[in-house]
Amino acid sequence: MRLVRIASLALACGAAAYSLPPAQAAWGQDDPKAHHDGFCSDEKFGEKFAEIQKTRADRLAQRLKLTDAQKAALKDAQDVRAKAMLDGRTAMCAAKPGEMTFDKRLEFRQSRLQARLDAMKAETPKLLAFYNSLDERQKGQYDEMTRHEGFRHHGGFMGHHGWGEDGPRDRHDD
Template sequence: MRKLSISALIVAVAAGALAFGPAQAAERGGSGPSSEFERICAPHPDRAAHEAKFAEILAARLKLTDAQKAAFKDFQDARTKAVETATTRLCASKPDLSTFEGRLGIHQSFLEDRLEAVKSENPKLIAFYNSLDAGQKAKFDKFRENMARRKGR
C-alpha cells in the first residue's frame, strides 16, 4: 500500500510539474515548452556531486550504519540509472512542441518514463527505509517533508 501511495504521489507531482512547466519556464525567462524540454535534456555535470553531498548529509543526520549506507547507495544507483534511461529516451529526438498534440505526446512520454523509473526505484527505497529504526524513520520522514516544502510541493 505504501509503495502504491508513493508511486501515486510521484506521478501526481510529475503531472503537476508538466502542467505548469510552460508557465514556470516563461516566468524564468524561457520560451515555454521548448525551453523546459531543453532544460530536461541539458547535461547536468554537477548532479553526481550534488547527490553525493545529499547522501553525506542524510547519513550524518540519520547516523546510518554501514549496511544502511549500502542500502541507500543501492537506491541512489537505481535512481541514477532510471533517470539516465528516461532522459536518454525522452531526449532521443526533439518533438514538435509547437502543436498541442506534440506537447501532449512529450508529457505522456515523460510520465511513462517516470512511472518506469518509480517502478525500478521503489523497491530499493523501500528496502532502505525498512532498514531504518523507528527514530531514523521519523527523522527521514521529517527530512523529506522539509525538502518537499522547500521545493514548493
C-alpha cells in the first residue's frame, strides 16, 4: 500500500511539475497558442518556481518538524524537480505548436507527456529517499497532507494551488 501511495505521489509530482500556468498576459485565455506563448515568454518563471518551492519546503519543514538530514533530502528532491521542470520547459518552448500541422501537434503532445514521465522517473528516487527518511508520525502527517492536496489540478507534493492576478496563490490565501 505504501508503494501505491508513493507511486501516486510521484505521479502527482510529475503532473504538477509541468502544469504551472502561463504568464500573466495569457491568463484566462483558452487559446493553446496564447497559453504556450505566455508560458514560454515568462522570463521570471525560474524565480517564481524557486520561490514557491522554498515557501512549500519551509512550511513542510515546520509542520513535520523535519531534521536537518530530512531537510537535505527534501532539497535534493526539489533540486531534481527544478532541473527537470526547467529542462522540460526549455524543450516545450523550443516548439511552436501554433505553427504545426495536426500530426505534428500530436507528436508535440506526446513529447510533452514523455518529458513529464522522464521528469517523474528522475524525481522518484529522491522523493522516495525523502519519504523514507520520515518517521512514522511524520509519514502519517505527510500522507494526510498529500491525501488532501495531491490530486488537485495544480496541487501535489510541494505544488501550488493556483495563480491569482498577482502571481502564486496558496490555499491559505483563499
